[in-house]
Amino acid sequence: xxxxxxxxxxxxxxxxxxxxxxxxxxxxxxxxxxxxxxxxxxxxxxxxxxxxxxxxxxxxxxxxxxxxxxxxxxxxxxxxxxxxxxxxxxxxxxxxxxxxxxxxxxxxxxxxxxxxxxxxxxxxxxxxxxxxxxxx
Amino acid sequence: xxxxxxxxxxxxxxxxxxxxxxxxxxxxxxxxxxxxxxxxxxxxxxxxxxxxxxxxxxxxxxxxxxxxxxxxxxxxxxxxxxx
Numbered sequence: 001x002x003x004x005x006x007x008x009x010x011x012x013x014x015x016x017x018x019x020x021x022x023x024x025x026x027x028x029x030x031x032x033x034x035x036x037x038x039x040x041x042x043x044x045x046x047x048x049x050x051x052x053x054x055x056x057x058x059x060x061x062x063x064x065x066x067x068x069x070x071x072x073x074x075x076x077x078x079x080x081x082x083x084x085x086x087x088x089x090x091x092x093x094x095x096x097x098x099x100x101x102x103x104x105x106x107x108x109x110x111x112x113x114x115x116x117x118x119x120x121x122x123x124x125x126x127x128x129x130x131x132x133x134x135x136x
Numbered sequence: 137x138x139x140x141x142x143x144x145x146x147x148x149x150x151x152x153x154x155x156x157x158x159x160x161x162x163x164x165x166x167x168x169x170x171x172x173x174x175x176x177x178x179x180x181x182x183x184x185x186x187x188x189x190x191x192x193x194x195x196x197x198x199x200x201x202x203x204x205x206x207x208x209x210x211x212x213x214x215x216x217x218x219x
Contacts, residue, residue, distance in 0.1 A: 014189055014197075015170050015171045015184065015187050015194060015199075016168050016169070016170055016194070016199055017168050017170075066166075067165075067166035067167060067197060068168075072168075072199070075190075075193040075196035076190070076193050081188075081189075081190070082187060082188035090172070102188065
């Protein structure tokens with residue numbers, strides 16, 4: 001398997017393909033680490049994995065036109081939306097797995113940027129439930 | 137003492153339109169793909185639900201609109217039939 005430089009990642013939010021307006025994507029899963037150390041002769045700590053906390057972080061290029069970023073995300077604020085990400089285009093395969101999650105659209109920055117900069121919106125949405133990986 | 141007896145007959149109505157009656161359809165009006173459908177293509181309520189997508193949010197965002205182009209067909213009654 002070759003290394004991959006991200007150039008064509010697929011990002012769908014609420015059923016809408018917004019890939020060409022996203023410049024950064026990060027899907028993260030972090031398990032709580034629960035200590036289980038008890039008296040023993042090993043004098044080492046023991047641990048197990050606890051609850052998993054999933055989240056997705058995206059950097060959008062802002063666009064207020066009809067059907068673009070602002071119009072797509074704004075109605076989803078405060079709701080749970082399906083987010084699908086794939087490393088390379090929309091066709092799912094073993095080498096281009098699809099990750100689907102239900103993200104809580106908990107934050108949005110309708111206007112962000114300094115003079116001369118590209119208007120952008122950076123969000124980090126917590127996921128409710130699991131992330132589902134598919135390869136077909 | 138009189139004995140009152142009540143009978144309840146459940147009324148079962150069967151739709152002549154079948155599943156289509158409950159299946160709302162939408163047309164993609166956005167330049168962006170919606171659940172893999174391109175502009176002008178039709179998408180059903182069931183497809184949106186299966187994808188975990190809110191039709192209301194998509195309508196609010198001008199991605200889809202309700203379609204009334206495929207109403208269930210009703211055959212006109214035949215006139216002048218005599219026995």
